[in-house]
Amino acid sequence: MKPPIxxxxxxSLAGLQRWMQEVLLYPRLANEEQVNNEVLASSRLSxxxxxxxxxRSYYARLLTCMREQFPALCYALGSPVFNEFAxxxxxxxxxxxxxxYQLGRRFPGYLSDTRPDRELPPNEREHWIDFMxxxxxxxxxxxxxxxxxxxxxxxxxxxxxxDEELALQRCFKIHQAKFPVARFYSLxxxxxxxxxxxxxxxxxxxxxxxxxxxxxPLTNPQYQFLLALxxxxxxxxxxxxxxxxxxxxxxxxxxxxxxxxxxxxxxxxGFFVHAAGLSVA
Amino acid sequence: MLTAGKTEPxxxxxxxxxxxxxxxxxxxxxxxxxxISENYxxxxxxxxxxxxxxxxxxxxxxxxxxxxxxxxxPLDFGYLRKLKLLAAKVSPRWxxxxxxxxxxxxxxxxxxxxxxxxxxxxxxxxxxxNTVQDFLQRQLVLENPSTYLSFAQxxxxxxxxxxxxxxxxxxxxxxxxxxxxxxxxxxxxxxxxYLNAFPFEHVVQMHLAGHEDCGTxxxxxxxxxxxxxxxxxxxxxxxRTGGAPTSLEWDGDIPSLAQxxxxxxxxxxxxxxxxxxxxxxxxxxxASGSVSTPVSFMIPNVMDNTxxxxx
Ligand SMILES: [Fe+2]
Numbered sequence: 001m002k003p004p005i006x007x008x009x010x011x012s013l014a015g016l017q018r019w020m021q022e023v024l025l026y027p028r029l030a031n032e033e034q035v036n037n038e039v040l041a042s043s044r045l046s047x048x049x050x051x052x053x054x055x056r057s058y059y060a061r062l063l064t065c066m067r068e069q070f071p072a073l074c075y076a077l078g079s080p081v082f083n084e085f086a087x088x089x090x091x092x093x094x095x096x097x098x099x100x101y102q103l104g105r106r107f108p109g110y111l112s113d114t115r116p117d118r119e120l121p122p123n124e125r126e127h128w129i130d131f132m133x134x135x136x137x138x139x140x141x142x143x144x145x146x147x148x149x150x151x152x153x154x155x156x157x158x159x160x161x162x163d164e165e166l167a168l169q170r171c172f173k174i175h176q177a178k179f180p181v182a183r184f185y186s187l188x189x190x191x192x193x194x195x196x197x198x199x200x201x202x203x204x205x206x207x208x209x210x211x212x213x214x215x216x217p218l219t220n221p222q223y224q225f226l227l228a229l230x231x232x233x234x235x236x237x238x239x240x241x242x243x244x245x246x247x248x249x250x251x252x253x254x255x256x257x258x259x260x261x262x263x264x265x266x267x268x269x270g271f272f273v274h275a276a277g278l279s280v281a
Numbered sequence: 282m283l284t285a286g287k288t289e290p291x292x293x294x295x296x297x298x299x300x301x302x303x304x305x306x307x308x309x310x311x312x313x314x315x316x317i318s319e320n321y322x323x324x325x326x327x328x329x330x331x332x333x334x335x336x337x338x339x340x341x342x343x344x345x346x347x348x349x350x351x352x353x354x355p356l357d358f359g360y361l362r363k364l365k366l367l368a369a370k371v372s373p374r375w376x377x378x379x380x381x382x383x384x385x386x387x388x389x390x391x392x393x394x395x396x397x398x399x400x401x402x403x404x405x406x407x408x409x410x411n412t413v414q415d416f417l418q419r420q421l422v423l424e425n426p427s428t429y430l431s432f433a434q435x436x437x438x439x440x441x442x443x444x445x446x447x448x449x450x451x452x453x454x455x456x457x458x459x460x461x462x463x464x465x466x467x468x469x470x471x472x473x474x475y476l477n478a479f480p481f482e483h484v485v486q487m488h489l490a491g492h493e494d495c496g497t498x499x500x501x502x503x504x505x506x507x508x509x510x511x512x513x514x515x516x517x518x519x520x521r522t523g524g525a526p527t528s529l530e531w532d533g534d535i536p537s538l539a540q541x542x543x544x545x546x547x548x549x550x551x552x553x554x555x556x557x558x559x560x561x562x563x564x565x566x567x568a569s570g571s572v573s574t575p576v577s578f579m580i581p582n583v584m585d586n587t588x589x590x591x592x
Contacts, residue, residue, distance in 0.1 A: 011434075013401055013402050021390065025388075038432060039430045040431040042468065042497075045498055049497070050467070051430055053429035053430070054394070057574065060572045061391065064577040065577050068580040094384075094388045095389040095390070096387050096388060097389060098357065098360045099322065099347070100391060100576060103391075142583060146326050146581055146583045147327065147328050152330070182589060183589075188584070189587065211326060211327035213586060214588050
């Protein structure tokens with residue numbers, strides 16, 4: 001963030017806007033004399049009080065939006081601590097978008113970049129901070145699923161489709177975290193008051209069907225297979241990529257093909273569309 | 282160029298996420314809906330799906346909060362392109378934003394900040410309105426904002442400023458009757474004087490909303506019923522505009538669709554050709570500490586939109 005300028009000329013529209021934005025974002029920089037020069041007092045409020053309506057509302061309104069975009073993190077930290085982090089974030093990285101949907105975009109990265117133990121080797125860092133960052137990251141991913149481009153109305157659920165005809169749908173993601181963040185998130189949603197969980201790798205799929213996002217836990221082989229599928233784009237090539245992650249191709253193929261196995265479950269869960277150019281009439 | 286028309290009179294409501302299911306189920310009784318443009322411009326998901334469905338059944342208008350027509354930053358053509366695309370998708374009757382700026386240096390404060398009402402500002406904004414109208418190939422509708430301060434350097438009244446802006450650009454106006462009250466109260470002005478000076482002939486839409494009376498000032502909270510003094514101003518404005526389409530904005534502590542409609546339909550009591558202003562009775566101030574320009578209603582409740590096999 002560039003250092004704020006103070007005491008600047010406000011005679012022009014541009015100058016006035018520079019001044020007003022500065023005292024809005026950094027209320028402490030407001031100098032009484034300048035406020036009185038720019039703003040008229042009302043019969044009931046001083047010029048500073050009039051400006052104060054804008055200053056107070058600026059952080060209050062954006063903090064509300066942050067709490068709504070990160071409800072599980074807000075639960076984990078408690079509102080006062082969450083507000084402090086979010087306020088520092090907004091101070092450092094103010095909104096740069098016309099849409100509030102982007103307000104939390106840089107928050108997980110900000111938390112990670114500013115963690116107090118960032119100089120320590122990863123295994124000596126505080127677990128709870130790792131968890132907060134993991135959770136923020138996960139919540140941002142879930143949030144973006146809501147309005148991301150999707151394939152509603154075009155999902156493939158026909159088990160007779162050939163493997164070559166299957167491609168992952170657009171509103172699908174896999175997510176890996178050092179903590180069971182999806183479970184924690186779901187417990188918060190269901191008002192079960194979860195405790196901070198212990199370190200435990202979690203892998204999940206997020207898939208949107210009929211405009212609802214479903215969180216599905218994955219085993220490591222499932223995660224690796226879907227990761228490969230996302231990268232290579234088709235099922236046969238994804239099998240071929242399993243060697244590289246030290247998984248037995250035959251095991252994977254059988255888990256995929258077995259009745260009620262991955263293939264059938266995932267077709268039913270809306271993971272797939274007909275691959276481009278191969279769609280069945 | 283498409284111009285806003287007055288062919289769709291009647292009462293409308295701000296489209297809110299929490300009412301979507303009921304509206305799509307056919308339970309709404311209002312004539313039309315007003316959608317916040319920014320909520321749909323980037324949507325490939327539920328938001329856009331809902332708006333498209335609503336637009337198939339009702340007239341809709343688009344109401345923006347981030348055009349920042351008064352900013353000294355360059356116009357954001359990426360934003361305008363997306364707005365134009367959205368308009369092509371849902372065919373709004375018209376498209377509005379506010380006489381305000383939202384930030385500079387690429388920052389969006391997500392507030393509707395006041396501009397100093399000067400000749401310099403008028404020239405600056407008129408140029409930008411013309412550019413926007415040329416780009417969008419349609420008339421822009423601008424709303425009078427709620428303001429909490431007056432700049433010492435302002436030399437023009439807001440009604441005169443808007444009248445001059447219309448004369449220079451051919452834009453139209455959205456008259457927010459509640460904002461007239463809020464701005465006037467906070468500036469020690471009489472809202473009747475404001476209305477008497479207003480160029481009603483250019484009004485294509487009106488807004489109603491609730492505000493909070495903090496005693497020393499009032500805040501445009503959009504979280505409660507319309508106040509009696511604002512209904513009285515509406516009575517006058519309805520008559521003077523010849524019944525401009527009017528929508529209710531309810532953005533905080535949003536009640537049920539039926540309650541929003543009940544509040545909106547109170548307007549019928551104030552609609553009559555011979556409307557005469559009646560001074561309202563005094564109302565008690567409420568608690569202070571409220572937030573102006575509520576925006577959190579724009580954030581969908583994503584958590585409740587997830588299902589997990591996890592917990
Ligand atoms: Fe309004």
